[in-house]
Amino acid sequence: MASEDDEFTTLFQDFYPSLCRFLECLLGGRAALAQDLAQESFLQLHRSAWTKLPPGEARFWLYRVARNFAINEFRQGQTRYRLFDQVVQVMRPRRRNPEEEYEAQERQGIVLEMLQTLPEDQRAALLLREQEQLSYREIALVLNISESKVKIDIFRARTTLRELWARRTQAYSARGH
């Protein structure tokens, strides 16, 4: 029991932050909800599947469950957390350098905004690739789809984002910056 909990602790420390980030990007920046769902994913893992999973599979299981939670949230209500997340955002401690803070916020906002234009399956596949560095096979395992679909989803997501990025840059230049 103790060793199992130790293993679980290691897994938690390794993947909790990245799972939070994955969920936050998937959910369009709703940080509080992302943390909540990440904890719930770990809770599910600990309660049900932890001892039954083959070694090395826990990470994929976690992302799969987390993504399902996120999908449920999409279905159940888009606005439930909005107000609460805004409060969290306002109350969050600021960085010391206001300029740096502003730039970082703007950049993150753009990335999130662009990601939200993608269909959910493309977004999840791209995030798992770019942030978690999962291979196509692993992404297919997490999302329960074929590798060829992963390949197509990631390619389409990149193409869409690239076009959006180009348009945004053009608009930025046209404003005389």
Place this chain on the structure above:
Amino acid sequence: MGCDHTEKISLLIDGELATEEASSLELHLSTCNQCSQVRADFLGLRSQISAYALSGKPSMPRPALAKVLSKSHTNSAPGRRPRFLGVGALSFNPRFAAVTAVVLMTLAIGTIAFLRYRPQPNVTTNNLSSPGPGVRDSSATPEEPDQLARNAGRKPPKAQPRDTGPADRKPNSRIKPARERSAPKPLPQLQNAAPPTYAFVGGSNGADDPTSMTEAARHFEQSELLLRAFRNLRSARAGKSPEIAYERRRAQELLYRNIMLRREADSEGDVQVASLLNSLEPILLDIANLRNKPRSSEVQMIKERVERTSLVPLLQVNSMTVARANE
């Protein structure tokens, strides 16, 4: 657009391209500005996405882990995902609550309707102008003539002394289960059974009054009264065996009726009634098999069984339900 290797470039930067193909594409990229720009854009996107930092500082892994582990250890039952106090405490889901409420209400209404209109086996009342749905009118069913004849042949209930004459008395007849279960016809004793000491809810004064209750409801009520009486048995004096001749005889009478009703309920698929009758039968059998002056321990054992099986409240509820369905 001269060449379009965009898809392959996507695979290349992900390391998902075969070595030979990757080499040739690398060669192409060194000469093609357009494709090289695509790769640069894709890599730029990658750096933007991977550089994304959590906007809200995540709760520190250790407290979060402690929360997860304590939740998991204290409440191991899986179910609808729980919310943690703190960031997720505001996550009441009104839609889920509404759906649950609707489902519960539907179930409650369905249960009430089922209990109220459940068809009863062996309905002998035929004086109701408009029986409720599901309540069978015995005059319209083919298997009832036997029962009707029995009812018609019954004498009207009349007051009898508690201990009747020798015709009613069978002090030494020990009833064996096999014999009872194979008994195809009720004994005459059953048809004449109507001790006035048992009053009936609803104003009916005789056990054989066919107009107020169904046979099953009457049987439940009589059995309930018998069990209550048996439960309250006390020996007249300490150390003396209780006098149970009357209860024993009554149990014999009810036992035959119980067997009949159970068979009818079984054949009609009325699981609830059949199950209750099934639970009642061994108790009636035990009481019927007692000696006139049993040992206190024997009586006590049956009392405990009655208590353990909660038969008295069950009979009460069912007799009321059946009677209500017949109103």
